[in-house]
Amino acid sequence: MRLFDTHCHLDFDIFDRNLESLISECRLLGVDTFLIPGTRVSAISKILTIQAQYRGVYVAFGIHPFFIDENSIDNLAVLDAELSTHHGAEGLVALGEIGLDKFSHVDYVLQKEVFEAQLRLADVYDLPVVLHNRKSDQVMLDLLDRYSIRAGVVHAFSGSVEIAREFISRGLKLGIGGVITWSSAHKVRSMVEQLPMEAIVLETDSPDMSPQWLKGEANTPKSVPRIAENLAQLKGISVSDVAEITYSNACELFGICDAQSSEKLGSDWL
Template identity: 50%
Template sequence: MNQYFDTHCHLDFDCFDGDRAGLLSRCKALGIQRFLIPATRFSVMEKLETLVSCHQGVYIAAGIHPFFVDKTSLSDLSLLSEYLKTSNLIGSKLIALGEMGLDKFCSNDFGLQKEVFSRQLEMASRLSLPVIIHNRKCDQAVLDLLDYFNVNKGVVHGFSGSYEIANEFRKRGFYIGLGGVISWENANKVRQMVTRLGLTQVVIETDAPDMSPEWLKGKRNTPETVIKVVALLAELLQLPVTTVADTVYRNSCNLFGLDGLGQDV
C-alpha cells in the first residue's frame, strides 16, 4: 500500500471536533500515515500539543498566520519565542514554524503582517527549523525576506503561481506545496505549471478543511483527499501512482527531517 503524508491540514479546527479520531483511523487504513498541523496563532498551541499526545503520526508547527495578525500579535510573538525555548517537542513532533507569511487579499495591516512574518523568520533561522509559508500576491516581498533572514528550508503552501516563481523558491531550498487546486476545473494554468515542475521538491497537502478539490467543492476537505490528488498528479506527469506517492512521501520526510519509514509512535 502506498504511504502518504498530508503536510498541511488544520485538523485542530472545530469542524473536526466531532469525528477527528474516526477520520484519522480511516486515513491510516488508507495509508495516510502522517499529518502536519500548522498553527494559526499562539493560543492554539495547547490544543495542538493535545492532538500530538492523543494521535500517532500527528506533527505540528508553531506560528502566527497572516489572517490572525492583529494588535495582540506582538505579545504573542514574545510568548512564541519563550515557548520555543522550553518546548520539548522541537525536532520530534514540532517540526516546523508556521503558518506564516504575507497576504495581499487580507485586510490586516500589511506593515504589521511584515513585522510578524519577519520576527518568525528570525526565530526559524535561529532554530534551523523549516517554515510553512502562506503567500498570496506577495512573491517578491516573501523572497526578499527569506534572503534577508537567510531562511533556506520550508514549503510554499498552496502554491498556484508561475513555474518561474516556483523555481525561485526551489533555488532557495524551498519545497512547493500542491493540493486540491490541481483538480479545479478552471485551473488549467496550474496543471501546466505542475507538469513542468515534475516531482523535485514537491510535496502534497490538503489545507483541510479548506481548498477542497473539485469533487468536494463547497464541502469540508479532509486529509483523505491526498490519495486522489496524488493520483491526479501521476496522471498529469504520466508516471505510475506508486512512483509519485513514494517520491512525494520521501520529499515530505526530507523536508521536515523525519525518517522515511513511516513508523510512528
C-alpha cells in the same frame, strides 16, 4: 503505499467530534502522516494535545497572517517561549503557518513586521518554515534572502513556473493540493506539469481548498489519495511513484523519518 498530508488544520473546531474516526479512515487509505500548522499562539496547546494523542501527527507553531492583530507583537514573545520549551521535541518540526497575504484585512505593514520576526525565530531555532503567500512573491523572496532559512514549503503554491524556480532555488518545496483537480485550474496544472517531482509535497489545507469532488463541502486528509492520482496523471508516472517521492520529500523537509535520497535538481531546470 504511504501518503503524507503536509498541511491540514486538524485542530479546527470542525474536526472535534470525529477526529479519531477521521484519522482511522485516513490510515486505511494510506494517509498515515500529518502536519498540523499553527495559526495563532492560543492554538498551540490544542495542536500539541492532538499530536500527543495520535501516531504520525506532527506540528508547527506560528502566527498566520489572517490571525495577526494588535496583540501579535506581544504574542511573538509567547511564540518564542513556546518554541524554546518544545524545541527538539519529536513532534515540533517547523515554524508556520506564517506569511503574507495581500487579500487579508490585516494591515500589510504589520503583516511584514510579524512575518519577518517569525523568520528570525526560524533562523534562531533552525526550523523549516511553512509559508502562506498570496500576491506577495517578490516581497517574500526578498525577506527570505535576509535570513538563513534552511528549508521550507510554500503552502498551496499556484504561481508561475518562474516564481517556482525562485523558491526552489532557495531550498523550498512547493505544496500541491486540491487546486490541481479543479476544472478551471488550467494554468496551475500546466505549471505543476513542469515542476520537478523532487520539489513537490502533497497537502489538503483541510478543511479548506476542497478538491473538485468536494466543492462546497469541508475538505479532509482523505482527499490526498485522489490528489496523488491527479498528480500522477499530470506527471505521467504511477500513483505509487507519486506517493513514494512526495512522502520522501516531506520526510526530508521536516526531518522526521528516513527519506530516500533524491536526485539533485538539474541545473537546466533551475
